[in-house]
Amino acid sequence: MAMAYNFHIIENCLKCAFREQRLFCDLPNDALIKLQNIKATSVYPKGALLCLEGQPPRGIFVLCTGRAKLTTTSAEGKSIILRIAEPGEVLGLTAAVSNTPYEATIETLEPSQANFISQHDFVGFVQEYPDVGLKVARQLTHNCKCAYGEIRSIGLSNSVPEKIAKLVLRWAEQPLPRKNPQELPIRVTLTQEEIAQFVGTSRETVSRVLSEFRRRGWLRIKGATWTILNKHALEDLVTT
Amino acid sequence: MAMAYNFHIIENCLKCAFREQRLFCDLPNDALIKLQNIKATSVYPKGALLCLEGQPPRGIFVLCTGRAKLTTTSAEGKSIILRIAEPGEVLGLTAAVSNTPYEATIETLEPSQANFISQHDFVGFVQEYPDVGLKVARQLTHNCKCAYGEIRSIGLSNSVPEKIAKLVLRWAEQPLPRKNPQELPIRVTLTQEEIAQFVGTSRETVSRVLSEFRRRGWLRIKGATWTILNKHALEDLVTT
DNA sequence: GGAGAGGTGTGATGGCCGTCACATCCCTCT
DNA sequence: AGAGGGATGTGACGGCCATCACACCTCTCC
Numbered sequence: 001m002a003m004a005y006n007f008h009i010i011e012n013c014l015k016c017a018f019r020e021q022r023l024f025c026d027l028p029n030d031a032l033i034k035l036q037n038i039k040a041t042s043v044y045p046k047g048a049l050l051c052l053e054g055q056p057p058r059g060i061f062v063l064c065t066g067r068a069k070l071t072t073t074s075a076e077g078k079s080i081i082l083r084i085a086e087p088g089e090v091l092g093l094t095a096a097v098s099n100t101p102y103e104a105t106i107e108t109l110e111p112s113q114a115n116f117i118s119q120h121d122f123v124g125f126v127q128e129y130p131d132v133g134l135k136v137a138r139q140l141t142h143n144c145k146c147a148y149g150e151i152r153s154i155g156l157s158n159s160v161p162e163k164i165a166k167l168v169l170r171w172a173e174q175p176l177p178r179k180n181p182q183e184l185p186i187r188v189t190l191t192q193e194e195i196a197q198f199v200g201t202s203r204e205t206v207s208r209v210l211s212e213f214r215r216r217g218w219l220r221i222k223g224a225t226w227t228i229l230n231k232h233a234l235e236d237l238v239t240t
Numbered sequence: 241m242a243m244a245y246n247f248h249i250i251e252n253c254l255k256c257a258f259r260e261q262r263l264f265c266d267l268p269n270d271a272l273i274k275l276q277n278i279k280a281t282s283v284y285p286k287g288a289l290l291c292l293e294g295q296p297p298r299g300i301f302v303l304c305t306g307r308a309k310l311t312t313t314s315a316e317g318k319s320i321i322l323r324i325a326e327p328g329e330v331l332g333l334t335a336a337v338s339n340t341p342y343e344a345t346i347e348t349l350e351p352s353q354a355n356f357i358s359q360h361d362f363v364g365f366v367q368e369y370p371d372v373g374l375k376v377a378r379q380l381t382h383n384c385k386c387a388y389g390e391i392r393s394i395g396l397s398n399s400v401p402e403k404i405a406k407l408v409l410r411w412a413e414q415p416l417p418r419k420n421p422q423e424l425p426i427r428v429t430l431t432q433e434e435i436a437q438f439v440g441t442s443r444e445t446v447s448r449v450l451s452e453f454r455r456r457g458w459l460r461i462k463g464a465t466w467t468i469l470n471k472h473a474l475e476d477l478v479t480t
Numbered sequence: 481g482g483a484g485a486g487g488t489g490t491g492a493t494g495g496c497c498g499t500c501a502c503a504t505c506c507c508t509c510t
Numbered sequence: 511a512g513a514g515g516g517a518t519g520t521g522a523c524g525g526c527c528a529t530c531a532c533a534c535c536t537c538t539c540c
Contacts (some may be wrong), residue, residue, distance in 0.1 A: 072388060074396040075479060082388060098381045103388050126374075133373035134366075140380035141338045147387035148312060148343050151322060154395050155440040156314040158528090160497070191517065200395040202498055207519055398498095400527075431487065442528055447489055 009043060009113060010064050012036065022088035023142070024062055024135045031129040038125060039115040050091065050106040050114065057095035057102060059118040063087055066112025067189075070104040071197065081198040083146040084109070084190075090139045096122055097136065109189055154200045161209050163199040165234040168219070172228055184228040249283060249353060250304050252276065262328035263382070264302055264375045271369040278365060279355040290331065290346040290354065297335035297342060299358040303327055306352025307429075310344040311437065321438040323386040324349070330379045336362055337376065349429055394440045401449050403439040405474040408459070412468055424468040 010016050013036045019025045027035065039062070044050070050061050053072055065087055073079040082104050085091055095102045096119055117125065126132050157163045168186075176185040190198070192206045199206075213219040218234060220227040228234065250256050253276045259265045267275065279302070284290070290301050293312055305327055313319040322344050325331055335342045336359055357365065366372050397403045408426075416425040430438070432446045439446075453459040458474060460467040468474065 072392055072396075074392065078396050080391060080395040082391060094381045094384045097377050098385075100385075103385065127370070130367070130370050130373065133370065133377065136377050137337050137373065137380060140377060140384060141334045144334045144380060144383050144387060145338075145340075145343065147384060147391060148322060151320060151387060151390055151394065152312055152314065154391065155320040156312075156318050193517080203518085204499080204520085205497060207517095208497090211519070433487080443488085444490085444529080445527060447487095448527090451489070 008065075009041070011041065013039070013115075016064075018064075018088065023138055024088065024090045027129070027131055027135070031125075031131055034125060034128070035115075035117075038117055038121040040117075041113065041115050044108045044112050044114065046108055046110055046112075048108045048112070050108070051095075051102045053103065053105045054101045057092060057099060057119055059116055059120075060093055060096045060122050061091040061106070062115040062117070063089050063091060064113040064115060066108055066110040066114075068112065069107045069109050069194070071107070072104050079197055080200060081194065082150065083143075089142070090136070093136060093139055094143065097140070160199065160201045160205050161212070162237050163201070164195070164206065164209050165213075165237040167195065167199060168226070168228065169231070169234055169238065172231065176225070182229070184231060186226050186228065187224055188226050189224055248305075249281070251281065253279070253355075256304075258304075258328065263378055264328065264330045267369070267371055267375070271365075271371055274365060274368070275355075275357075278357055278361040280357075281353065281355050284348045284352045284354065286348055286350055286352075288348045288352070290348070291335075291342045293343065293345045294341045297332060297339060297359055299356055299360075300333055300336045300362050301331040301346070302355040302357070303329050303331060304353040304355060306348055306350040306354075308352065309347045309349050309434070311347070312344050319437055320440060321434065322390065323383075329382075330376070333376060333379055334383065337380070400439065400441045400445050401452070402477050403441070404435070404446065404449050404453075405477040407435065407439060408466070408468065409471070409474055409478065412471065416465070422469070424471060426466050426468065427464055428466050429464055 010018075013019065013025060013032055014029070016025060019032075025032070025035075041064075044066075050068065051058070063085055067087065068085045068091065070082040070085060070091070071079045072082055085106070091106055091114075092102060094100075099119075126136060153163055153166055157166065171186050171188060172184055174186075176187055178185060192210070193203045196203045196206045210219070210221065213234075214221065216230075216233070218228070218230040220229060250258075253259065253265060253272055254269070256265060259272075265272070265275075281304075284306075290308065291298070303325055307327070308325045308331065310322040310325060310331070311319045312322055325346070331346055331354075332342060334340075339359075366376060393403055393406055397406065411426050411428065412424055414426075416427055418425060432450070433443045436443045436446045450459070450461065453474075454461060456470075456473070458468070458470040460469060
C-alpha cells in the first residue's frame with residue numbers, strides 16, 4: 001500500500017495548518033506550547049484500536065488525521081456504532097473527565113495520526129489553562145448532540161429504509177466535487193455490515209434496501225463512491 | 241392538591257442542605273455567592289415546560305427539587321425520552337455552551353424548584369470561576385453517558401420485554417425502604433405511554449409486557465408503587 | 481354523583497425485518 | 511494464476527410487534 005509513503009505526519013502543533021479550524025487545537029500560544037510538550041504523536045494503520053470499551057482511562061487522543069469509529073458492544077457480541085469521529089476531535093474525553101472506563105471502543109477507519117495525552121497530564125493541562133476547559137466542554141456538547149441525533153435516528157424512525165436514507169443524506173452534506181449538477185457523489189468507506197450497526201439493523205436488510213434504492217434509480221454505487229441521483233426521493237422517505 | 245403547602249423552597253444556595261451532594265452546587269464560597277446573585281428561583285407545578293426543543297437558548301436551569309423528563313420529538317409527532325433528570329442536575333447546558341437551540345423539551349414530572357441563570361450570566365460565571373467549568377464538564381459527561389446508555393438500550397436489545405426489564409432494574413437501583421427481603425418496592429411515576437417512549441415501543445406493547453410480568457409473578461403493580469417479586473427472572477431476561 | 485378525560489387491558493390482523501442459507505463477486509496474498 | 515477470505519446479493523420463512531379497535535377503570539372537576 002503506497003499510502004504509507006505519502007502519509008504526512010504533523011509533528012508540531014504550533015505549525016499545524018489545521019490549527020485554527022479545529023476545535024481543540026485553536027488555543028493561545030502558551031497553552032499550545034504546553035500541549036506540544038505533553039503530547040505523544042502516533043500513526044496508526046486502518047483498523048487500529050485506540051482504546052477498548054470498559055477499560056480504565058489512560059488518557060485522551062486528539063485525532064489529527066483520519067477518521068475513527070466509536071462502537072459499543074453488548075454482552076452477546078452485537079455492536080452498534082455511536083458515531084464516526086472526524087479529524088480534530090478529541091476522543092476518550094468522557095472517560096478522562098469523569099475517571100470512569102472508556103464508553104466505547106475506538107477503531108481507525110483510515111490510516112490516522114493521533115496525539116495521545118496521558119490522564120495525568122490532561123488533568124493538569126485543563127486546570128492550568130481555562131481555555132482548554134472550554135474546548136473540552138465544546139467537544140462534550142458535540143458528543144451529546146451526536147448521541148441525541150443517534151437516539152432520534154434509531155428511536156423515532158419507523159422503517160429501516162428511512163434510517164438509511166437519513167444516513168446517506170447526512171453524508172451528502174460533505175459531498176465530493178460534483179461534475180453533473182443532477183448527480184451528487186459521496187464517499188462511503190463503511191461496509192454494509194457497519195452501516196447496519198449504525199442504524200441498528202441487519203446486514204442483509206441494508207443490502208436489500210440499497211438494492212431497492214438502486215432499482216428505483218435513486219442511487220448508484222461503485223465501490224466506495226456512491227452517487228445520489230434523486231435526492232428528493234430520499235428526502236421524501238425521511239419526512240414521513 | 242395539598243402538595244403546594246408542604247413544598248419547601250430553597251432560597252439560599254449557601255444554606256442549602258444538599259449543597260455538598262450535588263454536582264453543580266458543591267462550589268467554593270465565592271462562586272456560590274456569585275451564583276446566589278445571578279440565579280432566579282422558580283417553582284413549577286407538575287407538567288410544566290422549562291424549555292422547548294428547537295428554541296434558541298435563554299439560559300440554564302439548576303434543578304433543585306423534583307424530577308424532569310427530557311424528550312425529543314420527530315416531525316410526525318412521535319417522541320422519545322432522552323432521560324429523566326434528577327435533583328441537582330443542570331439542564332439546558334448543551335444549548336448554552338454551544339449556543340445552539342435546545343436539544344430537548346424539558347417537562348417537570350413532579351412539583352419542582354429550579355434556579356434559572358441567563359445565557360449571559362452563565363457565560364460570565366463559567367469564565368470567572370474555573371471550578372464551574374469543571375462542573376459543567378462533569379454534567380456534560382453525565383449527559384453523554386446517559387445518552388450512550390439509551391443508545392445501547394434501544395439499539396442492542398433484541399426484544400421489548402428485555403428493554404422493559406432493563407428499565408425496571410435500573411429503577412430498582414434506588415428502591416423504596418423494603419419490608420420483606422424477598423420484595424423490592426420501587427416508585428414509578430411514569431405512565432405506560434411514557435415508558436413506551438423511553439424504550440421506543442408502543443403503549444399497547446408495554447401494557448402487554450407488564451401483564452406478562454405480573455402473570456408470571458415477577459412483578460406486582462399497585463398505582464405508582466411497583467414491587468419486584470423475582471429480580472432474578474428479570475435479570476435473566478436481560479443477560480440474553 | 482355524574483360526566484368526561486386520561487390511563488390501562490386485550491383481541492385480531494398484517495407487515496416488516498431478523499435469521500438461515502447459499503451463490504457470487506472482488507480483493508489480497510502467496 | 512489460483513486460493514481463500516471478506517463483502518455483497520437474494521430467496522424463504524417465521525415471529526415480533528405496530529396498529530386499529532374497543533372495553534373498562536380511575537381519577538378530577540363541576
